[in-house]
Amino acid sequence: MRFGPGLPPTTSKPADVTRTAPAAGGNGPRRDVTRPSSSSPLGRWFAHLASYRSYDHANAGKESLTKQYPALDGIIDQWEVNVNGYALRLGVRTSEKGDASNLCAQVKSQGEYCAVMDTSE
Numbered sequence: 001m002r003f004g005p006g007l008p009p010t011t012s013k014p015a016d017v018t019r020t021a022p023a024a025g026g027n028g029p030r031r032d033v034t035r036p037s038s039s040s041p042l043g044r045w046f047a048h049l050a051s052y053r054s055y056d057h058a059n060a061g062k063e064s065l066t067k068q069y070p071a072l073d074g075i076i077d078q079w080e081v082n083v084n085g086y087a088l089r090l091g092v093r094t095s096e097k098g099d100a101s102n103l104c105a106q107v108k109s110q111g112e113y114c115a116v117m118d119t120s121e
Contacts, residue, residue: 031069033106036092036099039075043093045100046079046117049107050090058088065090069107079119093119 036047049065052058058078066073072092079089094100097116104114 030067031107031110031112033069033071033103035071035075036094036096036103038095038099039092040095041077041093043095044118044120045094045097046077046089046091046119047094047100047103047107048079048089048091048115048117049076049113051083052088052090053086055088058090061090089117091117 050061052061062076062078065076075092076090077093079091079093081087081089091114092100092103094103097118100116104116107114
């Protein structure tokens with residue numbers, strides 16, 4: 001996949017996954033979460049579930065998250081950022097902060113990572 005100008009190219013063996021990423025492969029147990037009512041690809045709030053340094057690893061991570069959280073199937077989105085280098089954040093965008101907070105509370109209650117982020121900043 002080609003990225004826009006200014007983004008570094010991905011490699012097949014990048015400095016892989018950041019500390020927030022779940023284990024790849026979806027071998028973990030399915031987790032119960034409630035699908036946010038205000039999920040939207042244009043939503044301001046982002047329930048951040050994982051970060052990756054390459055598109056390929058992010059794709060695998062998205063599949064893993066969908067298996068881990070079936071209720072989020074079809075609404076896991078990506079957010080490309082420059083945080084000490086290129087990164088892809090995976091999560092769910094919502095229009096309401098409360099929906100992102102509720103989703104993160106459910107994920108955290110199961111011992112997993114989640115952070116609410118404001119995408120307008």
